[in-house]
Amino acid sequence: MNDKQLSGEFTWSMLGDIGKGREHLGENMPVLVYRLFQYTMRATLVRAYGKDEMIRLFRESGRLAGEEFAKNVLDLQLDWNHFIAQMQSSLKDLQIGVLRFEEVDSNSGHMILTVGEDLDCSGLPISGECVCNYDEGFLAGILSVYTDKPYSAVEIDCWARGDRVCRFEADPKPGKD
Numbered sequence: 001m002n003d004k005q006l007s008g009e010f011t012w013s014m015l016g017d018i019g020k021g022r023e024h025l026g027e028n029m030p031v032l033v034y035r036l037f038q039y040t041m042r043a044t045l046v047r048a049y050g051k052d053e054m055i056r057l058f059r060e061s062g063r064l065a066g067e068e069f070a071k072n073v074l075d076l077q078l079d080w081n082h083f084i085a086q087m088q089s090s091l092k093d094l095q096i097g098v099l100r101f102e103e104v105d106s107n108s109g110h111m112i113l114t115v116g117e118d119l120d121c122s123g124l125p126i127s128g129e130c131v132c133n134y135d136e137g138f139l140a141g142i143l144s145v146y147t148d149k150p151y152s153a154v155e156i157d158c159w160a161r162g163d164r165v166c167r168f169e170a171d172p173k174p175g176k177d
């Protein structure tokens with residue numbers, strides 16, 4: 001164990017050798033288990049810190065996940081079009097969702113991304129609110145690492161609001177979240 005792990009900081013190696021450890025059960029598990037973890041964690045954070053802080057913490061952990069995912073899994077040397085294709089295929093392979101880039105303004109860096117069949121929210125009862133705060137951070141984290149600009153992303157459509165896909169507006173501005 002290194003110093004970072006001892007201090008509680010995240011390192012990719014913390015995820016362990018899943019295939020080795022789950023020789024018979026395998027690397028996959030039902031979405032139900034992931035959602036049970038996520039939504040009980042959200043409820044517990046709301047109880048402890050209030051809803052705004054829960055949302056902030058989920059975005060922040062999503063961002064850390066996106067940054068580490070980009071650094072450890074994605075090929076950052078690819079040009080933009082190949083990078084987009086790689087992002088789409090890895091999110092699909094990992095069953096996170098079906099990613100599309102709806103708009104990309106190469107001058108301002110403004111983007112609109114959609115995620116279909118999103119892991120976090122597709123099929124949720126309609127609450128009227130966007131709930132994919134982890135995804136907001138995750139997408140922003142990946143874009144920040146690839147573009148080397150501090151990106152933020154805000155979800156504007158969500159299954160939990162009655163939409164069929166989750167839609168995110170991403171901008172290279174610090175401090176928006």
Ligand SMILES: [Zn+2]
Binds near residue numbers: 155157
């Ligand atoms: Zn959503």
